[in-house]
Amino acid sequence: MPPASKSAAQSPAKTVGRAALLLRIIASSHNQSLRLVDIAKMASLDKSTAQRLLQRLVLERLAVRDPVRGYRLGPLIYELGLVALPGTNLREVSQPYLHTLAQATGDMVFLVGRSGHESICLSRIAGNYPIQTMTRTEGDRHPLGVGAGGLAILASMRDAEIRLVLEAVQPRLQAYQITPERILKAIDDTRGRGGIAIDAGNAALDVTAIGRTVHDRGRAPVASVFVASIGERMMDSRQKQVTRLLVDCVNSIEHVFH
Structure with a gap:
């Protein structure tokens, strides 16, 4: 029997990658529901391919289709998440320091983690100032480079990685009214401030955010x-x-996390 062709061998991996992309797109939706046509466009897939993948995700309970509202994440995502916590839980480790920062500034404090080409909100702590900015909720996902948190992470990456990220997220940036060129300029500014990322009204109107990266031991x-x-x-x-x-x-977080 002749060996399988290279393209045939890569096909299952490509399918898995596309399915994972669809799940990330659904998760990044602000209302957690998207129509088929929206998902296909954001994934740069033809409608029939996106539909086949979504049907399989629904069958596996990784996605749910509401006839009115569209697609949202399915219950299996939650079930898998319950056993997916890392040995050193960054969210748990960070909590006392996030609370201290919120009390000291009086403002809303967020912890976001890197998830592939995105940032995901892991924690949100309110300060005591009368006006709090609810710009994110736990579980919200955005492309890296969007907002002070995602910008701080992206600016800390190597230039080659940055180019790959921007290429991957470019189709989604239009929804944020931002361009790769603007993100690259913001990265230069962030590096010029020693890694301090500042977003003044880009991610959320009339909101200014200041972010800094958390690094692992390496x-x-x-x-x-x-x-x-x-x-x-x-x-x-x-x-x-x-x-x-x-x-x-x-x-303080890095000292304990390491």
Whole structure:
């Protein structure tokens, strides 16, 4: 029997990759539901291919199709997640330091983790300032480079990795009214500030956020912490104060996480 061709051998892996992409797209939807035509467009797939993959995901309980609202993540995702926690849980380790930062700044504090070409919100802690910015909820996903948290992570990556990420997420950036060129400029600015990412009204209108990367023991960027507040509260002098507190928080997390 002749050996399988290279393209045939790669086909199952390609299918798995496409299915995973569809799940990430569904998860990144703000309302957690998308129509078939929306998913196909965001995945750069023809409608029939996307439909076949989605039908299989529904069959495996990885996705659910609502006739009115469209597709959302299925119950098997939750069930698998219950046993997928790493040995060292970054979210758990970070909690006391995130609470301290929220109390010290009075503002909303977020922990986001890196998930492939995206960031995912792992934790959200409210401060005591009367106006809190609910820009993200736990489980929200966005392309790396969007928002202070995702920008901080992306700016900490190698240039070759950055190019691959931007190529992968480019079809989704239009929804955020942002371009790869703007993200590259923001990366240069972030590196010029020693790794401090600042997003002033791009990810959320009238909201300014300041983020910094959390590295693992090998200095790979695995997450970030950012503080968000209304723009008029985040003046230059206060940004400096928040940055100092943010750096202390991240340093403390890294010390325990390592």
